[in-house]
Amino acid sequence: MVESEPGNDGEPEAEATEKGSLQRLGDIDPAAAPRLFSGIGEFDRVLGGGIVPHSAVLIGGEPGVGKSTLLLEVSAALAQQGKTVLYYSGEESAQQIRLRADRLGIRSAGIFLFTSGSLEELKRHARETRPEFLIIDSIQTLTSRKTAAASGSIASLRNVTAEVIDLAKKSGITVFLIGHITKEGQLAGPKTLEHMVDAVLYFQGETQADLRLLRAEKNRFGPLNEIGIFQMSEKGLASVNDPTQVLIQNRLSRAPGTAIFPALNGTRPLLTEVQALVSESPFAGNPRRIAIGFDGYRLSMLISIIEKKLRLPFYKSDVFLNVTGGMVIREPAADLAVCQALVSSCRSIAPRANSVILGEVGLTGELRPVSFLETRLKEAIRQGFSTIFLPALQCDKKLIPNFQDISAIPIESIRDLQEHLRK
């Protein structure tokens, strides 16, 4: 139990930019608050095409992945456009941030920095500098006098976040909050804060050491699962322009146990490699099924369908499934690609060269259509893939771009897959 006092902190409230009056929806001018572009392409993309003014965005990520770097770069880009940015860092000293800024080549007068302090001090600085953007690095290090006793607790974190968002909305500030991810314990991870903010982005580091993915897990103003891809270097984060190339460049072509799936992340099609390893299990009767970047239950389901329809002996095999490059696939459209990787590994047959594969698999082994077929296929063709395995229902000239130049192979049921792998 924690003692707490009701009431406000005696400070004047920030000036309201909007009256709390009743308005007709139709009377509100949408052009009054247009989106703003930071100029960092991948960042704007993940936010749904630019920053929505007065929004609150939470960015979570493992320690050291580059959250502070990203937001310092965003601050610099905004400051360059003449915006005022107030940057709070509770984790690094002003000198350390200056050193980072020098390394990244950032020199900006438009960024105000303060490194130690409380919520009350933040409010004071915000009144003085009247920033358009506020960066909180990190929300876990910001405390309030009101809840000082419980600083670090979930209740305090919620309270501080609510106050920061309130300040931002009332004063017309756009706020970016950095949140730490912790497994369990005193500090609350971004999960508890997710409902309070407009967008939640996760910043992930990937196996290919310098690749970083920014993913929208929640966005009130843009598509879900939109991803931005960066490359980290000494000079900072650089947007990756052709991510497909980065994702599939290291693959061995025609290796058994692989499939290339044209995935859709938000609005962007991305060719993604699915790999499977099927090997005899030392644990008779209780083989392992491990999926990385794919739903484990769905993998089990697909294995059962293959077992039943193709009579392959999966019951005595360990199965490992991996989506390379740290990508995550949540679309049922990837079912057939997963099945190809599984069957191809199990029978040690390489898939067709230069082929992509897509389709949802039903419980009877039938193939179901996928969404956004044209967008996916355009990307595959642009990357030089010439053979496409797709649901028979969608094997239609009108649906497929460049129909005459590619070979589109209809798959009606999962049995057809085996036929094609045999050829």
Ligand SMILES: Nc1ncnc2c1ncn2[C@@H]1O[C@H](COP(=O)(O)OP(=O)(O)OP(=O)(O)O)[C@@H](O)[C@H]1O
């Ligand atoms: N000189 C350098 N050359 C290349 N990369 C560097 C260099 N210095 C830092 N980095 C990269 O920056 C990352 C740290 O970035 P940053 O401090 O922004 O992470 P963070 O997510 O804010 O971490 P924390 O959670 O600890 O605050 C390192 O993991 C490294 O990849």
Ligand SMILES: [Mg+2]
């Ligand atoms: Mg940091």
